Amino acid sequence: MARRRSALRDRARYRFDQTLARSTGTLLGWLAVCCLAVVVPVSTALVWMDPAAPRSLSGRLTAVWRTSAETLRLGAVTGAPLRMLLSVLLGLIALLCVSTLVGVITTGLGDRVAELRRGRSMVLESGHVVVLGWSDQVFTIVGELAAAHGDRGRPTIAVLADRDSTGMEGELLAVPGVRGRARLVCRTGSPADPAALALVGPATAASVLVLPAAEGEADTEVVRVLLALRALTGPEGGPRVVSAVRDGRRLPAARLAAGARGTVLETDGTTARLLVQAARRPGLTSALRDLLDFAGAEFHLADAPHLAGLTFRQIALRHDTSCAVGYLRADGGLLLTPPPGAVLTAADRLVVVAHDDRPAAPTDHGTHVDPTAISAATPAADGPVRVLLLGWNRRGPLIADLLRRGARPGSVLDVVAGPDSGLLPGQQAGEPDDGRLAVTHRPGDPTRPEVLRGLDLFGYDSVIVLGPDTCQADERPDDRALLTLLALHSSEETAGRALPVVAELHDHRTERLAPLGRAADTVVRGRLTALLMAQLTHHPSLAPVFDEIFATRGGALDLRPAGEYVLPGREASFATVVAAALDRGQCAIGYHAPEPHPADVVLCPRKSDRRVWSAEDRILVLLPAPDASATADPADRDLPHIHSGRRSDDTPAEAPPA
Known part of the structure; x- marks a missing residue:
């Protein structure tokens, strides 16, 4: 019985839907029937419940008519049937006119809103x-x-x-x-x-x-x-x-x-x-982001006629919470990391790194410099490096070229990528490039853990992860990079050692998902x-x-070991670090301390701030311009x-x- 009722209900609904789909007139007819089916019974109930309603049946029917007609805006004229019919006709015409006007206004406003939304x-x-x-x-x-x-x-x-x-x-x-x-x-x-x-x-x-x-x-x-x-x-x-x-x-x-x-x-x-x-x-990536965003310290140009006649060394030690890094000459020439004895003229502008574009009034902080804490250590000579490049895209040749130009003889670049990665024939051959960097292509999918297990991961000085430029329809741009990072992170946990990894990501929202180790970092493409x-x-x-x-x-910005500037284990002010950097022709603008926040780079600390500098600390410096004549390879x-x-x-x- 229940199935029969359900079938009857479905059949009735089907017939009703078919009737509505026939024409606009049928739809209007059903609308009128539905309105009358609601309005007339309710009007009848109101009249019969009214104590002041007429006693006669004809009077009550007339009252029902009036209530229904007023509700439907059809007029409330009573009398001869023809008179009542004309009243209904006028009401329908008025309703049609009003409805048409409302429709025109609604359509116009809708089109305008749609135009604005477009x-x-x-x-x-x-x-x-x-x-x-x-x-x-x-x-x-x-x-x-x-x-x-x-x-x-x-x-x-x-x-x-x-x-x-x-x-x-x-x-x-x-x-x-x-x-x-x-x-x-x-x-x-x-x-x-x-x-x-x-x-x-x-x-x-x-x-x-x-x-x-x-x-x-x-x-x-x-x-x-x-x-x-x-x-x-x-x-x-x-x-x-x-x-x-x-x-x-x-x-x-x-x-x-x-x-x-x-x-x-x-x-x-x-x-x-x-x-x-x-x-x-x-750590240099986070330092660059901090210098270029508007949340912390950034580069500014400051008019400093009151400092005219002072040397750069004197100026660098006169700003407590900002770091001077150069001059912008009146003729438009730029002099970054000038010699300590370079004099500022009244027409020059000062290039500073500061938290505000209006630095505080200068005061002499040379008294905070402790010459006995300055280290006499010289930078250690860089040797050949081994770099592992996982993946390949159109930035691969640029990375290989940059590595080659800064490499020492005997350096190695191993590329692990699929055979369809687009590597050049010369790069696939693995022949040394000018004797400085040997590029070797190892076919394989870096997202597969077994491929990485076949490599001596901890024998490389750094690992660079690249994602493809284009991906398949069922992939997101950073999917392969995330899979590679997962495999590398698994190798780190198995070996109990940290891998120096830097990964290129396409979407900034993926950065929070990336499984990174203690020594890993990300570079968001285009950021x-x-x-x-x-x-x-x-x-x-x-x-x-x-x-x-x-x-x-x-590479004008660099992170150098703190031992090149101050004695490790010795308490000294940041003014001492600034003075030591000036002696080496550099400008110190901050430092990176592994503890307590290993990812943070402190920019523009107070010159008077004192701390015990460790061998793990690094100083963020702006290096002087290299001698252009020293470039051996055009x-x-x-x-x-x-x-x-x-x-x-x-x-x-x-x-x-x-």
Whole structure:
């Protein structure tokens, strides 16, 4: 019986659905029947429950009619049937007119809201920041731009990309520190289309950032966007433009398209350089992030006419919580890590690393220097190194070249990658390169533990993990890197020893998932470039400083053992470390202590702060520029780097120090 009732119910529902699907008139008919089925019984109940209702049946029926008609807005005229029928007709016509008007208004408002949600309205702003394109770098850039303003008002950031504007806004507002600190305006359209580009008002913007896409012909698209921006704002005028390309071979074209007010960064070369530096100097990656984000200490330019006539050594010891690192001359020339006797003129600006762009009043801290605590130790000579490279992508050749240029004779680079990794024939042969670095290709899948067990992992000085540039449809970009890190971490636990590992990751959200050992670190692809873009947008006058530190010299920043500056086990102030570094032609700007927080680098400590320096402590220093005439191999100077449209030369990047 229950099955029969269920079948009858399903059949009735099926018939009802078929009836509704026939036409609009049928739907209106069912709507009228349903309304009458509810309104008439309820009206009848109200009339019969009313003590003041008429006593006669005809009077009560008339009252029911009036209540139902008023509820349905059909009029309440009584009398002859024809008169009541005309009243119903007028009510239906009035209802149709009102419904049509409401529908027109609702449709218009819905279309307008949909248009706004599609992001096709004009942005009427001035002095705002425009971000063109979409990649993982956009989250870092927007977060840093919001943090850069601090309490000085909410910046307006307009983002144009070929994505849904509502989705973009939701993803960007999820970045920590953005909600409430920045006003986001997202628009949908191709940044290479001048009509879509005009929506975000680039002509009235303070600066424009152009991001390379995560995949496809990203660099060609960047060039098209720069040309569209140039066509819209003119070749000479317009806002500052900061852009990035992935492949250094596209730098000349991008620099020409950016024009005189443009600066072009290169993502792949910067990432490769950072991976090599992190492999050689563990902890340097976090120091670079701290220097380039807006959360702590960073580079600033300070007018210091009151210090004119003083030598650099005197100036370096007169700032308690900031570290002087050079001069920006009045003619635009930059002098980083100048000789201790270099004199500051009244027209020069001071380059400092500080927590605030308004350093405290200078006071002499030379009294905190203890000459008896300064070490006479000289840096130990670097020998040949053994590096293991797990995986291969388009940054692999750049890493191999950077390692070769800084290697000592007898160094080895072993590459473990699949046969379809794209290694060059010469690299597969494993022949020594100029006698300095022998590159050996070992076919195998680095994600498989048995492949790693066949290697002498702890015989290498450092291990670099690379993920593929493209992945299959069922994979995420960092899946293979995570599997490799898991296998390495398992080997660490089995052996009870720490492996010096640095891994390249694609997505910044993967960083929290990476299984890292005590000596492991990660480099998020494109993050350093994004931080540089945010710094150049907020501090355009610092462009020559960043160009010198992160491009022209590449390895200008280094972590050196504290024993090279102060005696291990001896208590001394940081002013003593600064003075010792100045004696060696370097600028000390912080230190890294394994205890109690091994991942932290302390930037700009007080000159008066005293601590017992151990042999495990390392000092973060800015090194002097090497002698260009000492470069023996012209091929060592062929990697592209940061380029500004104002420059006409192709100053190549040098390798970081070994």
